[in-house]
Amino acid sequence: MELLGLLLFCTVLLLTAILYLKWNGGNKLLPGPKLINILCDVPLFVTKPHVAFSKWAKTYGPIFQLRTGMRSTIVISDARLAKELFNDYASTGRSYNPIIHEFSKGAYGLINAEGESWETHRRFTLRTFRNVGFSKTSMEGLILDEVRAMLERFKKFERTPISGNRIFNAPVVNSLWHIVAGERFEWESGRDSRVFRAADDFFNSLLRVSTNGLIFAPILRFIAPDLLGWTSFKNSIENLHQIFESTIKNHEAEVNNSNFPRDYIDYALKEIENTKDPNSSFFGIAGRTNLSSGIFDLFQAGSETTANTLSWSLLYLSNYSEAQQRLYTEIKATVGSSRAPALSDRIKMPYTEAVIAETLRLSNVVPLGVPHRMNCDKSFNGYILPKDSIVFVNLYGILHDEQVWGDPFNFRPMRFLNEDGSQYIRHESFIPFSIGKRQCIGESLVRDTLFLFITSIFQQFEVLPHQKTETPIYFEADNWFLLVPKTFKVVMNPRVHN
Numbered sequence: 001m002e003l004l005g006l007l008l009f010c011t012v013l014l015l016t017a018i019l020y021l022k023w024n025g026g027n028k029l030l031p032g033p034k035l036i037n038i039l040c041d042v043p044l045f046v047t048k049p050h051v052a053f054s055k056w057a058k059t060y061g062p063i064f065q066l067r068t069g070m071r072s073t074i075v076i077s078d079a080r081l082a083k084e085l086f087n088d089y090a091s092t093g094r095s096y097n098p099i100i101h102e103f104s105k106g107a108y109g110l111i112n113a114e115g116e117s118w119e120t121h122r123r124f125t126l127r128t129f130r131n132v133g134f135s136k137t138s139m140e141g142l143i144l145d146e147v148r149a150m151l152e153r154f155k156k157f158e159r160t161p162i163s164g165n166r167i168f169n170a171p172v173v174n175s176l177w178h179i180v181a182g183e184r185f186e187w188e189s190g191r192d193s194r195v196f197r198a199a200d201d202f203f204n205s206l207l208r209v210s211t212n213g214l215i216f217a218p219i220l221r222f223i224a225p226d227l228l229g230w231t232s233f234k235n236s237i238e239n240l241h242q243i244f245e246s247t248i249k250n251h252e253a254e255v256n257n258s259n260f261p262r263d264y265i266d267y268a269l270k271e272i273e274n275t276k277d278p279n280s281s282f283f284g285i286a287g288r289t290n291l292s293s294g295i296f297d298l299f300q301a302g303s304e305t306t307a308n309t310l311s312w313s314l315l316y317l318s319n320y321s322e323a324q325q326r327l328y329t330e331i332k333a334t335v336g337s338s339r340a341p342a343l344s345d346r347i348k349m350p351y352t353e354a355v356i357a358e359t360l361r362l363s364n365v366v367p368l369g370v371p372h373r374m375n376c377d378k379s380f381n382g383y384i385l386p387k388d389s390i391v392f393v394n395l396y397g398i399l400h401d402e403q404v405w406g407d408p409f410n411f412r413p414m415r416f417l418n419e420d421g422s423q424y425i426r427h428e429s430f431i432p433f434s435i436g437k438r439q440c441i442g443e444s445l446v447r448d449t450l451f452l453f454i455t456s457i458f459q460q461f462e463v464l465p466h467q468k469t470e471t472p473i474y475f476e477a478d479n480w481f482l483l484v485p486k487t488f489k490v491v492m493n494p495r496v497h498n
């Protein structure tokens, strides 16, 4: 009888263990701060969530969980783990946030779309970028048009202090508009463009709603819509969509133009015309909404990010005179002073490549990437990541990890070079564009833009800080949603070429 009882007990124990393991997938519970720890860090979390995440990663490790509501939020602070997870289709969902979804009129376009619709649109955009001239000579010519205009502008203000903030917005928005709509505005002659104005309004209102906490607590938009900036945010989005819509209509009227397709909109209209599958993201009315939202995404993802990274490069290089001198020496030796830098020079300029990488690393304009959503339960690294949990990649923590970089807050391009400085070294933790299936699609455009702008500016000018910052220099950013430099001024001194 005793033996039978023991057998029964062992069987129940075994079954319980099997059921537990089956339910839990053989996985441990994710570590993470308790509610009380989160409450203690609320001011930091609200103002600088990327810093709070990095602080918690030190205590709870490279993968931790915040259990604040019904859904769990998972934070990854290690490049290798991020690569493994984000290469898995299970992690390619997007979370629903009414503030972020307002951009794309729902889950349309590129950033907020999911599943087949997102895949089709992403493939189309990458292909079209290549066709329109991404990384080809025509794209280079298009960026160089903006570089020339920029240099002309700087010449007007040489030797006088000028603001380093927002000076790259017009050329960057202009080059995007050129790719998308085939038009170039002569912003350098002081002509204002409604696209610039609308893009500016949108970003100012986006910064306002993110600072006011609406992104974390969207419910606030119903409580004080005007006061918290929700109304002007919505209006600025509507305004941009109207501009895109009227431009698309003008393109439709020119479909029979002999040069068709000329730009992104033309390619998309052709795709819509050729799509007969009602389930496709390019079919009929949904196809049109996807196009308008897709353009919106290219603007919101591509303009402020690139323009602010260029501003950061001016701030760093003007304060780190040794790095600027070394950059100039390489430009002089490779390009000289009688012609403009070209993308073909890039391969011979490892120091410049390192300056670009170090600027992207230290400035890290998108500190928390764009949150992903798990499409299904997933067993990962010994844990279960439940369906619908939100996953953040803590790019800020990864790009500023002391264990990885040693002195993460110094601007030190040499960290990307081999010992004798002759070769650029790829770094596994260098992921400013995130990683995996949803990695930024603008990376190659950004790298080309940074190369051509930075080499051209420093070929022509010595850039000095208007007011020297203390040493060691730590550059504080404004706003957490997009890390933009605080107000600063520089002085552009023309170089004397002999």
Ligand code: HEM
Residues within 6 Å of the ligand: 110, 111, 112, 122, 176, 297, 298, 299, 301, 302, 303, 305, 306, 309, 365, 366, 368, 369, 370, 371, 432, 433, 434, 435, 437, 438, 439, 440, 441, 442, 443, 445, 446
């Ligand atoms: C310095 C400049 C830029 C940085 C640092 C940057 C960074 C990022 C990051 C971190 C993501 C999130 C990826 C993820 O979800 O895991 C992203 C997504 C995206 N970026 Fe960029 N980006 C930059 C410029 C651009 C440009 C110039 C464009 C296009 C013209 C662009 C288009 C996009 C799009 C469409 C997505 C969404 C991709 C998807 O959901 O599949 N970005 N970017």
